[in-house]
Amino acid sequence: AYAYHFDASRYALYLRGYAEARGVTRTEGMVESVERDSDTGDIAAITLKGGKRVAGDFFIDCTGFRALLLGQELGVGYDDWSRWLPCDRALAVPSERLENLVPYTRATAKSAGWQWRIPLQHRTGNGHVYSSGFISDDDAAQTLLAGLDTKP
Numbered sequence: 001a002y003a004y005h006f007d008a009s010r011y012a013l014y015l016r017g018y019a020e021a022r023g024v025t026r027t028e029g030m031v032e033s034v035e036r037d038s039d040t041g042d043i044a045a046i047t048l049k050g051g052k053r054v055a056g057d058f059f060i061d062c063t064g065f066r067a068l069l070l071g072q073e074l075g076v077g078y079d080d081w082s083r084w085l086p087c088d089r090a091l092a093v094p095s096e097r098l099e100n101l102v103p104y105t106r107a108t109a110k111s112a113g114w115q116w117r118i119p120l121q122h123r124t125g126n127g128h129v130y131s132s133g134f135i136s137d138d139d140a141a142q143t144l145l146a147g148l149d150t151k152p
Contacts, residue, residue, distance in 0.1 A: 002103040007120050027054055031063065034073045043069060086134075087113045091141055092127040096150035108147065111135065115147050124150055 029048035061069035113130030128144035
């Protein structure tokens with residue numbers, strides 16, 4: 001009869017602190033080059049801008065659409081699902097906290113996609129997922145803002 005909503009940014013900070021307290025090393029930077037193991041072809045190390053080399057056994061590709069490690073370096077292809085999932089854009093905006101918290105995420109159909117509202121204790125998360133083939137970015141932003149229940 002109820003659900004829990006977590007603020008993704010706060011949860012990420014919690015997980016980061018939890019992991020680092022247990023010995024995980026986190027390194028931030030822009031990847032400049034990738035070094036592959038000559039025997040296995042696995043990624044053995046990356047070099048960051050500034051020259052820092054980071055060796056490891058396990059890498060997570062967080063380069064977004066660039067897919068620097070998976071796509072460019074390892075040649076993992078991209079599966080285009082736009083035929084089935086035409087929504088290719090998303091906008092997000094926080095707004096003021098709802099006066100009465102509800103225990104669910106609301107999803108509302110829109111003319112070129114859908115809008116979400118996620119109530120959190122300190123703010124409300126809102127977003128609009130849409131197809132750029134059916135609505136402009138400016139009109140999608142207006143649709144998102146017009147559908148807010150509280151002030152951005």
